[in-house]
Amino acid sequence: MLLLAIVLAASVPAAPQLLVGQSFETFATQTDSLCPGRQARSITPGDLDFAQETFEAQLRPRTRTQLEAANTAATRCADRNGLSCQVEATLEALQQTRLLARFSRYVCSHPSPS
Secondary structure (H helix, E strand, O other), rough: OOHHHHHHHHHOOOOOOOOOHHHHHHHHHHHHHHHHOOOOOOOOOOOHHHHHHHHHHHOHHHHHHHHHHHHHHHOOOOOOOOOOOHHHHHHHHHHHHHHHHHHHHHHHHOOOOO
C-alpha cells in the first residue's frame, strides 16, 4: 500500500507556480513590448530568480543597497515554499526603486538559463 502511494505521488505532475500581481503584470507588459519573442508571461519563477540575481549583481553598490532595503522577500516569504513569492517581492522592490523598466530591458538582452 505504501509503495502504491509513493508511485501515485511521483506520477502526479506538480502544478506550475504562477506569477501574478501588479508588478509582474507591469514587467510582463514592458518585456512583451520590448521583446515579444521572449514570452515573459511564461517565464518560470526559477528563470526569473536567476535573471533578478544576475541583474542585481551588475548594479552599483548604492543602487543594490537601495533595492535590498526595499525588498521584503525575506520576511514576507519566510513561511512559503517555492520561488514565486520571492520573485514577486523582488519585482515589487524593482518597481518601488524605479528599476523595473531597466530590469525588463536587461531580461530582453540576456538569455534565460533554460
